[in-house]
Amino acid sequence: MPEIRVTPLGAGQDVGRSCILVSIGGKNVMLDCGMHMGFSDDRRFPDFSYITRNGRLTDFLDCVIISHFHLDHCGALPYFSEMVGYDGPIYMTQPTQAICPILLEDYRKIAVDKKGEANFFTSQMIKDCMKKVVAVHLHQTVQVDDELEIKAYYAGHVLGAAMFQIKVGSESVVYTGDYNMTPDRHLGAAWIDKCRPNLLITESTYATTIRDSKRCRERDFLKKVHETVERGGKVLIPVFALGRAQELCILLETFWERMDLKAPIYFSTGLTEKANHYYKLFIPWTNQKIRKTFVQRNMFEFKHIKAFDRAFADSPGPMVIMPGYCVQGTVGHKILSGQRKLEMEGRQVVITPTLPPPALWNPCWAAGVMQVEYMSFSAHADARASCSCGQAEPENVLLVHGEAKKMSFLKQKIEQNSVGKPRRGRACEGGFSRACADRARHLAEALSTPPRGQLLYAANGETVTLSTSPSIPVGISLGLLKREMAQGMWAGHAGWGGAAAGQVAPQTAPAPAPAPASQGYSRMPRSPGSCRHPIMKDSNFRLVSSEQALKELGLAEHQLRFTCRVHLHDTRKEQETALRVYSHLKSVLKDHCVQHLPDGSVTVESILIQAAAHSEDPSTKVLLVSWTYQDEELGSYLTSLLKKGLPQAS
Amino acid sequence: TPSLIMDPECSRLLPALCAVLVDPRQPVADDTCLEKLLDWFKTVTEAGMGEGVTVDFPQRPDRPSLLLLQENPCLVELLFRVLKAHDPRPRVLSFSLRLAGLFAAQEDCFQYLQVSLSRAVDTIFSLQGDSSLFVASAAGQLLVHILALAMRGPAEGHPSPQGCDWPACAQKIVCHVEDSLRSTATPQVTQALNVLTTTFGHCHSPWTQGLWVRLSPLVACLLEKDPIPASHSLVDLLLSVARSPVGSSDCGLWETLAQTLSHLSPTQAGPLALGILKLQDCPQALKTQAFGVLLQPLACVLKAAAQAPGPPGFPEGATGDSITVDTFLSSKSACVGLLCQALAHLELLQLLPQRPSPWPQAPLLRAAVAILRFCHGSAAPTSDVGGHLCAVLAGCVRVQRAALDFLGTLSQGTGPQELVTQVFAVLLEYLTSPDSSPMVLKKAFQATLRWLLGSPKAPSCCDLDPHTQLFLGELLPVLRKRLCSPCWEARDSGLEFLTQVTRHWGGQAAFRHALLASEVPELTGQLLRDPESYVRASAVTATGQLSSWGLYATPTGPEHPEVQQESLFTELLHILSTDSEGFPRRAVMHVFTQWLKDGHADVAEDLEQFVARVLQAASQDLDWEVRAQGLELALVFLEQLLGQPGSRCPYAVALPEAAPPATLAQVLQALCRVQLFEFALRALFDCDRPVAQKSCDLLLFLKAKATPCGGPQEAGASPDVVSVEAALQRWQAGEQGQPLGELEPEAVMAVLRSMDLEGLRGMLAKSSDHMEKSPQSLLQDMLATVGVLGENEADCY
Numbered sequence A: 001m002p003e004i005r006v007t008p009l010g011a012g013q014d015v016g017r018s019c020i021l022v023s024i025g026g027k028n029v030m031l032d033c034g035m036h037m038g039f040s041d042d043r044r045f046p047d048f049s050y051i052t053r054n055g056r057l058t059d060f061l062d063c064v065i066i067s068h069f070h071l072d073h074c075g076a077l078p079y080f081s082e083m084v085g086y087d088g089p090i091y092m093t094q095p096t097q098a099i100c101p102i103l104l105e106d107y108r109k110i111a112v113d114k115k116g117e118a119n120f121f122t123s124q125m126i127k128d129c130m131k132k133v134v135a136v137h138l139h140q141t142v143q144v145d146d147e148l149e150i151k152a153y154y155a156g157h158v159l160g161a162a163m164f165q166i167k168v169g170s171e172s173v174v175y176t177g178d179y180n181m182t183p184d185r186h187l188g189a190a191w192i193d194k195c196r197p198n199l200l201i202t203e204s205t206y207a208t209t210i211r212d213s214k215r216c217r218e219r220d221f222l223k224k225v226h227e228t229v230e231r232g233g234k235v236l237i238p239v240f241a242l243g244r245a246q247e248l249c250i251l252l253e254t255f256w257e258r259m260d261l262k263a264p265i266y267f268s269t270g271l272t273e274k275a276n277h278y279y280k281l282f283i284p285w286t287n288q289k290i291r292k293t294f295v296q297r298n299m300f301e302f303k304h305i306k307a308f309d310r311a312f313a314d315s316p317g318p319m320v321i322m323p324g325y326c327v328q329g330t331v332g333h334k335i336l337s338g339q340r341k342l343e344m345e346g347r348q349v350v351i352t353p354t355l356p357p358p359a360l361w362n363p364c365w366a367a368g369v370m371q372v373e374y375m376s377f378s379a380h381a382d383a384r385a386s387c388s389c390g391q392a393e394p395e396n397v398l399l400v401h402g403e404a405k406k407m408s409f410l411k412q413k414i415e416q417n418s419v420g421k422p423r424r425g426r427a428c429e430g431g432f433s434r435a436c437a438d439r440a441r442h443l444a445e446a447l448s449t450p451p452r453g454q455l456l457y458a459a460n461g462e463t464v465t466l467s468t469s470p471s472i473p474v475g476i477s478l479g480l481l482k483r484e485m486a487q488g489m490w491a492g493h494a495g496w497g498g499a500a501a502g503q504v505a506p507q508t509a510p511a512p513a514p515a516p517a518s519q520g521y522s523r524m525p526r527s528p529g530s531c532r533h534p535i536m537k538d539s540n541f542r543l544v545s546s547e548q549a550l551k552e553l554g555l556a557e558h559q560l561r562f563t564c565r566v567h568l569h570d571t572r573k574e575q576e577t578a579l580r581v582y583s584h585l586k587s588v589l590k591d592h593c594v595q596h597l598p599d600g601s602v603t604v605e606s607i608l609i610q611a612a613a614h615s616e617d618p619s620t621k622v623l624l625v626s627w628t629y630q631d632e633e634l635g636s637y638l639t640s641l642l643k644k645g646l647p648q649a650s
Numbered sequence B: 001t002p003s004l005i006m007d008p009e010c011s012r013l014l015p016a017l018c019a020v021l022v023d024p025r026q027p028v029a030d031d032t033c034l035e036k037l038l039d040w041f042k043t044v045t046e047a048g049m050g051e052g053v054t055v056d057f058p059q060r061p062d063r064p065s066l067l068l069l070q071e072n073p074c075l076v077e078l079l080f081r082v083l084k085a086h087d088p089r090p091r092v093l094s095f096s097l098r099l100a101g102l103f104a105a106q107e108d109c110f111q112y113l114q115v116s117l118s119r120a121v122d123t124i125f126s127l128q129g130d131s132s133l134f135v136a137s138a139a140g141q142l143l144v145h146i147l148a149l150a151m152r153g154p155a156e157g158h159p160s161p162q163g164c165d166w167p168a169c170a171q172k173i174v175c176h177v178e179d180s181l182r183s184t185a186t187p188q189v190t191q192a193l194n195v196l197t198t199t200f201g202h203c204h205s206p207w208t209q210g211l212w213v214r215l216s217p218l219v220a221c222l223l224e225k226d227p228i229p230a231s232h233s234l235v236d237l238l239l240s241v242a243r244s245p246v247g248s249s250d251c252g253l254w255e256t257l258a259q260t261l262s263h264l265s266p267t268q269a270g271p272l273a274l275g276i277l278k279l280q281d282c283p284q285a286l287k288t289q290a291f292g293v294l295l296q297p298l299a300c301v302l303k304a305a306a307q308a309p310g311p312p313g314f315p316e317g318a319t320g321d322s323i324t325v326d327t328f329l330s331s332k333s334a335c336v337g338l339l340c341q342a343l344a345h346l347e348l349l350q351l352l353p354q355r356p357s358p359w360p361q362a363p364l365l366r367a368a369v370a371i372l373r374f375c376h377g378s379a380a381p382t383s384d385v386g387g388h389l390c391a392v393l394a395g396c397v398r399v400q401r402a403a404l405d406f407l408g409t410l411s412q413g414t415g416p417q418e419l420v421t422q423v424f425a426v427l428l429e430y431l432t433s434p435d436s437s438p439m440v441l442k443k444a445f446q447a448t449l450r451w452l453l454g455s456p457k458a459p460s461c462c463d464l465d466p467h468t469q470l471f472l473g474e475l476l477p478v479l480r481k482r483l484c485s486p487c488w489e490a491r492d493s494g495l496e497f498l499t500q501v502t503r504h505w506g507g508q509a510a511f512r513h514a515l516l517a518s519e520v521p522e523l524t525g526q527l528l529r530d531p532e533s534y535v536r537a538s539a540v541t542a543t544g545q546l547s548s549w550g551l552y553a554t555p556t557g558p559e560h561p562e563v564q565q566e567s568l569f570t571e572l573l574h575i576l577s578t579d580s581e582g583f584p585r586r587a588v589m590h591v592f593t594q595w596l597k598d599g600h601a602d603v604a605e606d607l608e609q610f611v612a613r614v615l616q617a618a619s620q621d622l623d624w625e626v627r628a629q630g631l632e633l634a635l636v637f638l639e640q641l642l643g644q645p646g647s648r649c650p651y652a653v654a655l656p657e658a659a660p661p662a663t664l665a666q667v668l669q670a671l672c673r674v675q676l677f678e679f680a681l682r683a684l685f686d687c688d689r690p691v692a693q694k695s696c697d698l699l700l701f702l703k704a705k706a707t708p709c710g711g712p713q714e715a716g717a718s719p720d721v722v723s724v725e726a727a728l729q730r731w732q733a734g735e736q737g738q739p740l741g742e743l744e745p746e747a748v749m750a751v752l753r754s755m756d757l758e759g760l761r762g763m764l765a766k767s768s769d770h771m772e773k774s775p776q777s778l779l780q781d782m783l784a785t786v787g788v789l790g791e792n793e794a795d796c797y
Helices: A077-084 A094-114 A123-131 A214-229 A244-259 A271-281 A288-293 A331-336 A404-416 A431-445 A479-486 A493-495 A517-523 A546-551 A574-588 A629-643 B009-020 B031-049 B064-071 B073-084 B088-102 B107-127 B133-150 B169-180 B187-201 B208-221 B231-243 B247-250 B251-264 B266-278 B282-304 B322-330 B332-348 B361-376 B384-393 B397-408 B418-434 B438-454 B466-483 B490-506 B509-517 B520-529 B533-548 B561-578 B582-598 B603-604 B607-618 B624-642 B662-675 B676-684 B691-706 B719-732 B745-754 B759-766 B776-786
Strands: A003-008 A020-024 A027-030 A063-064 A092-094 A134-135 A139-144 A149-152 A162-168 A171-175 A199-205 A265-269 A305-307 A320-324 A341-344 A347-351 A369-372 A396-400 A455-459 A464-467 A474-476 A532-537 A540-545 A562-567 A592-595 A602-604 A607-613 A620-628
Touching: A003 A171, A003 A199, A020 A162, A020 A171, A027 A149, A027 A162, A027 A474, A027 B662, A063 A149, A063 A162, A063 A620, A077 A094, A077 A123, A092 A094, A092 A149, A092 A162, A092 A493, A094 A123, A094 A134, A094 B691, A123 A134, A123 B490, A123 B582, A134 B603, A214 A244, A214 A404, A244 A271, A244 A305, A244 B662, A347 B582, A474 A479, A540 A546, A562 A629, A562 B133, A574 A592, A574 A602, A574 A607, A574 A629, A607 A629, A607 B418, A607 B745, A620 A629, B009 B073, B009 B088, B031 B064, B031 B088, B031 B776, B064 B073, B064 B107, B073 B088, B073 B107, B107 B133, B133 B169, B133 B187, B133 B662, B169 B187, B169 B208, B187 B208, B187 B231, B208 B231, B208 B247, B208 B251, B231 B247, B231 B251, B231 B266, B251 B266, B266 B322, B266 B332, B282 B322, B282 B332, B282 B361, B282 B384, B322 B384, B322 B582, B332 B361, B332 B384, B332 B397, B332 B719, B361 B384, B361 B397, B361 B418, B397 B418, B397 B438, B418 B438, B438 B466, B438 B490, B466 B490, B466 B520, B490 B509, B490 B520, B490 B533, B509 B520, B520 B533, B520 B561, B533 B561, B533 B582, B561 B582, B582 B607, B582 B624, B603 B607, B607 B624, B607 B662, B607 B676, B624 B662, B624 B676, B624 B691, B662 B676, B662 B691, B662 B745, B676 B691, B676 B719, B691 B745, B691 B759, B719 B745
Parallel strands: A027 A063, A063 A092, A092 A134, A171 A199, A199 A396, A265 A305, A320 A369, A347 A369, A396 A455, A474 A540
Antiparallel strands: A003 A020, A003 A464, A020 A027, A139 A149, A149 A162, A162 A171, A341 A347, A532 A540, A562 A620, A592 A602, A602 A607, A607 A620
């Protein structure tokens, strides 16, 4: 039984370090190769020993696919390709290819510069790794080898993010990566062709969160920023995810323009600035609005937002807004988990969540006091969007990239196909009843098409195996099909295709495909004249008549005949015995054509009966019965009939 | 160190955390925290391992592991409750098993835990089959720990294989392994094999021999099954046994290995064959058999490629047997997989000192060339298998990569000239072919480089031999074409190749002549303005290398090197000050540092001006690596003026360390003129730690050189010193804008003397996250998460 095997090496029930190994149709594909920000040793990377156990990496893996440039999806790539030694192709979209090295360089900087790590991947390794990258366009079918093909679809989330369909023969898997179902200020919504993959691998990071409407969140954010700035305070927004920085920049830029505000906005030089260059470049990957206005003004050419200079960090300050998740071992984590006193680089900082701004802040963090707000601006699909991914109608769904509890929540939701009572996100303020109604409606819509098969979730290192029944397209000529239909052969075998839907080759009439190849031949009906033979040529299956098959294959037909001797007690001559047999059969087999030939032999269809004298016993006659393979049933029946003897002559 | 002790604060937090872990209703912090917690326990237990452990003083404080268990009963409680729980959470279970393993690895802790663990053995058996790899492998490892500890003491020595004198706990585990080996279910066989592999890998006590005597018949039975179950794990086990002391004493093992080699399919047998060839002591016959297995696929290729009965091929036993041929013919992926594996294994083997001798260099070369020709479509096969290989391998990038790597490794040996000519011919085919993918092209360049550098010198002079010269004549036009490729990867690989060849052959007349006659140097210069920053960086490195050898040609021709040098220096300086990407700027700094080190004639001409201009550009760079490289260059400059930092070498002859005052004064003047001080002092407060560290080292070096002889005398609180100190304070506060202006050496030295540079170095040595790494911080974070996890949903990216 063919099967699809999926093993998360990093993402399953864990945040960060996305890396999923998929075996499909004998091919092995690695989906993403991310790092984990919580570790500073080799555990920050996925556990590749699982793969190396099966031999050399490059021999085992057919390709690596990177869904987008965030480090939890690509941060381990140089390590994997240059230090572990993967030499094969790496596929990603063009914007991902352009921005990926910037993030990897930044990651290297943090590891080597800030944490003083030796033995980290070098810039040369990042370059060598990027040389192995093959850029793919959206909707372009890329043939990795003769059997394995991949296709990228727009995923929203961040610039260049893609979902990938991986196909081997008739089996396919869709990997969503991180995606977003609602367009934001600079990106469109995820979209995929109508397809029926055997398995959809999707994220469940926000399985339990039904976030309030984006508008509400944005309004809240702007209000807080505005209030603080009006009172002479400063707002520090440590945006850790590239893409979110651009989103917030556009949000602030538009607001500043509308309100005619003069306070300066800065973004830190370096990463955001470098990446912004590519945001200006890859306009076709953004949403419709930005593409439309692009001619008059590139939205990423900010008027109010400038590059930051250290000299600006002087007096009263800030409110910190954390726009996302922080992993254990970071200052952000401590602040979000409610610790009020922090020691950073040997100095103490006090955080007061209740004090109104402006509060005092010393740029050296000597004895700072600040206010902290947590607001979610993540670009992930939430519970109402997870599992309603465009046009995909998967047979089975596998959830990854989230914690166990959340996965089981989402699983339950999808299975129940009902609307759960959504939880309130912390940033949700006004407009609750309206938003709640919206959420309920969206959720109901989103979950209205649960997968036809199973809903699975996998922990790290846990292999999920899925049996598939491959559908094999088979061609048949219209003439043969009509003949077969007329003989009623198809009706009797309606169950043939199993789960496989009919996919008939273009040169032929639409018809339900017959059996999968594995069962095909033995289940062919055996009536004469309706013999169909599968022929495989250039990887295409065709069903043809036996004559056609013999002709195409250049073969002569071999006749296989069964023979049997039946002894009869009959003292008469052979000719008379034959005549008695003829009469008897004629009376018994009314529906068959029974003939008495001039040479004295009797035929019924292909069955030939000849009478001969017994060499030793003159009172016994021997009936020589022979028949073809096709008439086996009739032949057996006839012999057993003859063995009972002939009726006495009247 | 603070992480090794269990301070009262941690002791106070631990019970609360254990309570959270055993409570199925409480959300658990992510795997990261649990992993870090294990790390901490590991450092605590390992700290106790090295101590002389005696039974007389079980409470001695130098046995921190046991103490930890005794003083924190919540840990044993946790292990016990988790192992007994009906439906434990996988991550907590995995954590608990590994924690138990950590403690159980020490005898005193094992004795302490024994009651709990022995009762849990059945649970651990069932956990071997857990769907999570991590839980399953932790369970397996725990079984090995328990077995090893149970066999210590009374059972130490040579216990009977029957096990009548084995402790009950060990009996139970071994019986379980036996049952699993007899099982018809492959997963169970795999589990048993994995436990045994770990056991023989880690335990080398005599009792393991008894274990092998007892279990080897069951292992041998596995070989009689068709197909052989868990062949991968079986190979691992056999190699693990062969590497252990058991291997050297058991002749039956070699027979089992020989039998396994012949029973497994060619693909499965490869790793075993390689493993056998890596063994130190093993019968020659077995090695020959194993080598034969590795050579089979290449023998098949040679046979398939042969036009006529050719020169002698591989040693006997590797003649391209029918099973290998069948694998080749069965499917494309099987054929490609087997070939790639064979090439990789032989590549590894060639690098080993214990590789088989004689090494069949010539047939291997022929096979590699044949494979590359099959892949390229330039082979004209005469046999059926050859035709099949041609069809299957045509354009197969995977095999091309593996074969080019292998061919490159073979350059370590030699071959008959006719064969070497073929090697160069096929490499040239790949370098020329428009079908070569960027990755294949890169590998072709790398293999070419290895063969070029490995080629013999002409005996008469030190110049290149005629064959190589001939090849260069064909190669350079190809390189020129690749430098114009629309694909950046191709241009970059070409430049990297050029840099490497020039580095080695820059002085060879034949190479110089061929290179200057080609347009390659001019093209390299043009690539300094390539749209792709990686290519610009490679072009910088290449032109730097060319210019070092006087090979960087400009339209003026090679007669006026000094004119060109000036122009290249200006061009590189322009890149350093204006390029928007970090890579080319870093490359420029590397080139300049190299020029300074090599005493490049044109740099030496006006050394001070060169250093001043480079440092000025580097000091304003936004890229930390450029600034760090600027300090590197400054250090080279300093060393050239003051001499190497001799004190670092304990064996050096004790020369007067400090420079004589007169020289020092001149040096300091020079340093002031090139504004090295301003650069270094500013870098001392750089926001990027490595830059500050490098600057600190540099200033300490200077201070050490100047101090012993007093140097220029104290300047006291002169206006200069005051202004320098004021500037330093401003920089420290993060204001980088103010320049320092003209500096007097005396003032600088006075400031240096008053600064606590050692203290600063100590502070800089600490990682920026050192505060968050403490166990207290971790426990606090984990407990804090319990309260808020529900509120702040994981909001990652």
